[in-house]
Amino acid sequence: MWETGLEKTHTGRTRDQTSERHVVSWEQTHPPLSPSLCNNTVTSFTNSDCTAPFVLTAQSPRIRPCTFLHLPLQLLQLSGLCLPSRLWTCSSTSPRQTHSIGLLCPRSDMSLHSFGLEPLSCHAWNKDRTQIAVSPNNNTVNIYEKKGKDWVKIHELNEHSGRITGIDWAPKSNRIVTCSSDRNAYVWTLKDGVWKPTLVLVRINRAATCVKWSPQENKFALGSGARLISVCYFEKENDWWLSKHIKKPMRSTVLSLDWHPNNILLAAGSADLHCRVFSTFIKDIEDKPGPTAWGAKMPFGEVMLEHKDCGGWVHSVSFSPSGDQLAWVAHNSSISVVDAAQKKEVTQLTTEYLPLISVLYVSPTEIVAAGHDCCPYQFTYQGPASLKFVKKLDIPKQTSKGSMSAMQHFRNLDKKATEEDSSEVTTLHQNSITQLCVVSGERNRVEKYSSVGLDGAMIIWDFKH
Numbered sequence: 001m002w003e004t005g006l007e008k009t010h011t012g013r014t015r016d017q018t019s020e021r022h023v024v025s026w027e028q029t030h031p032p033l034s035p036s037l038c039n040n041t042v043t044s045f046t047n048s049d050c051t052a053p054f055v056l057t058a059q060s061p062r063i064r065p066c067t068f069l070h071l072p073l074q075l076l077q078l079s080g081l082c083l084p085s086r087l088w089t090c091s092s093t094s095p096r097q098t099h100s101i102g103l104l105c106p107r108s109d110m111s112l113h114s115f116g117l118e119p120l121s122c123h124a125w126n127k128d129r130t131q132i133a134v135s136p137n138n139n140t141v142n143i144y145e146k147k148g149k150d151w152v153k154i155h156e157l158n159e160h161s162g163r164i165t166g167i168d169w170a171p172k173s174n175r176i177v178t179c180s181s182d183r184n185a186y187v188w189t190l191k192d193g194v195w196k197p198t199l200v201l202v203r204i205n206r207a208a209t210c211v212k213w214s215p216q217e218n219k220f221a222l223g224s225g226a227r228l229i230s231v232c233y234f235e236k237e238n239d240w241w242l243s244k245h246i247k248k249p250m251r252s253t254v255l256s257l258d259w260h261p262n263n264i265l266l267a268a269g270s271a272d273l274h275c276r277v278f279s280t281f282i283k284d285i286e287d288k289p290g291p292t293a294w295g296a297k298m299p300f301g302e303v304m305l306e307h308k309d310c311g312g313w314v315h316s317v318s319f320s321p322s323g324d325q326l327a328w329v330a331h332n333s334s335i336s337v338v339d340a341a342q343k344k345e346v347t348q349l350t351t352e353y354l355p356l357i358s359v360l361y362v363s364p365t366e367i368v369a370a371g372h373d374c375c376p377y378q379f380t381y382q383g384p385a386s387l388k389f390v391k392k393l394d395i396p397k398q399t400s401k402g403s404m405s406a407m408q409h410f411r412n413l414d415k416k417a418t419e420e421d422s423s424e425v426t427t428l429h430q431n432s433i434t435q436l437c438v439v440s441g442e443r444n445r446v447e448k449y450s451s452v453g454l455d456g457a458m459i460i461w462d463f464k465h
Contacts, residue, residue: 006284012239029170032314038283039338043413067095069199081192105457109125111459113459114137114457114458115134115144115460116456118136118138119273119434119455120135120136120137120163120434120435120452120453120457121164121165122134122165122282122435122452123435124176125176125437126174127172127293131144131145132144132146132458133157134452135164136228136456137163139158139162139163140182141158143155143156143157144435147255150243155195156172157178157186159197160178160182161182162180162182162183162187162207164213165207165209165210166179166208166211166216166222167178170213172217173217177213177220178211179211179421180207181207183205184202185201185211186198192316198240199240199241200243201240201241202224202232202243203243204230206253208222208223208224209224210222210254210256214263215263216263217233219233219234219280219285221268222260223253224254226252228245228247228392228405229246229268230244230245231245231246231266232280235285244300246301249276251272254268254270254371255269255272255313255314255315256269256316257317257416259319261443262282263286264279264286264298265279265280265298265411266278267277267332268330268434269316270313270314271314273312273314274310274314276306276307277294277299277304279301279304280300283297293340294322294344295379307336307338310330311332312330312332313330313354314328314329316357316359316369318359318367320344320361320364322340322444325339325341325381326340327367329357329358329371330355332350333347333351333352333356334369337367337381337387339383347385353377355372356369356371357435359436362445362446362449363441363446365381366378366465369436371433372432373427374428374432375429376393376394376451377389377393378390378391378393379457393461394427394428429455429457432451433451433452435452435454436450436451437451441459446465448462449463450462
């Protein structure tokens with residue numbers, strides 16, 4: 001059975017005593033696609049547009065002529081990778097042969113990896129980016145290590161009893177902090193090759209929603225559904241983590257947090273449609289801070305900014321590398337930037353896309369945001385009233401369109417309010433992107449960043465300045 005638009009051309013066949021090998025080339029008009037059987041175990045594919053994304057490995061030495069099918073995403077995920085739904089893959093005619101599909105390099109500016117079928121709610125990297133901690137939307141945290149081109153699970157953190165809602169990995173101290181809907185948080189320390197948890201006295205009566213280490217790693221902030229922020233620090237005398245609460249003036253769940261570079265100011269977005277900046281100065285563990293563009297007096301809990309008209313839930317916040325600007329994304333499909341150096345003037349841009357969930361400053365002027373559209377977007381901020389959309393950072397794959405009857409045309413308009421006849425997702429992520437993280441580069445010039453999504457995929461992107 002051949003997909004429409006494919007033609008089979010038998011170019012050669014050889015036989016020896018141990019194996020049977022068939023060399024077959026394929027042609028597709030939109031775009032031309034030509035795979036060739038290189039040896040008994042590996043089939044490589046090359047596109048005319050130089051993407052070269054796919055490789056198929058057969059575990060059996062006997063390879064028979066293969067049938068190319070248009071497989072749905074769910075079948076591809078069974079092989080251990082989450083790939084775009086619009087691709088060609090190879091299916092053997094023998095039930096004894098098993099195959100594994102791997103993604104080599106879809107484009108030179110990204111790489112895609114998958115950790116199973118479950119959605120990835122959050123992730124964090126270690127210092128040298130050789131290990132990654134991800135949560136598959138349950139009460140465990142899996143730590144994978146990069147070995148060659150594969151990610152191998154080496155640890156599993158399963159102390160929580162509720163769904164993991166936040167992970168952060170401190171690069172200097174190599175400690176991991178996790179929080180969960182079970183209202184607890186743990187600080188994990190690696191001792192003798194085993195991650196051991198330390199309970200944190202967060203003192204909340206609702207689920208924890210997000211957690212973030214401070215730049216100096218002497219404290220971390222935890223948001224929750226209890227309408228407060230717990231700023232936690234380590235007390236050496238009793239060997240435990242204590243917390244101080246910031247309660248007012250929040251009126252709903254804290255959804256996102258980010259630290260200012262000075263280790264004192266903390267930005268928070270919440271479900272009461274507000275974005276705020278607080279002071280977290282704790283005199284017992286740190287020196288008195290100097291004045292900033294946000295203000296000079298910074299006692300603990302002081303509100304340095306409170307923006308009331310965000311237009312929706314504030315899903316994510318991100319300070320600029322200098323700390324003078326703060327960007328956030330809200331559920332009304334908007335992205336906003338407040339400039340403390342310009343009298344805290346707020347610039348808001350409402351996009352035509354689905355709501356954005358995560359935002360990340362990648363340079364002093366460039367911002368990357370992603371969310372329900374399954375695609376990261378680039379924005380630029382040059383000053384007040386100059387927040388602009390730049391481009392999509394995931395170029396959709398071009399697909400061929402066949403002729404459509406007049407009846408089908410009007411059916412699509414009636415049922416879908418569109419003339420398109422396809423509902424497939426053309427982006428690399430096949431579901432909403434939940435989080436963005438820096439992979440390499442400094443805060444003022446990020447070279448690579450990663451994204452995880454509800455499709456179980458993790459993609460590393462190159463940012464071109």
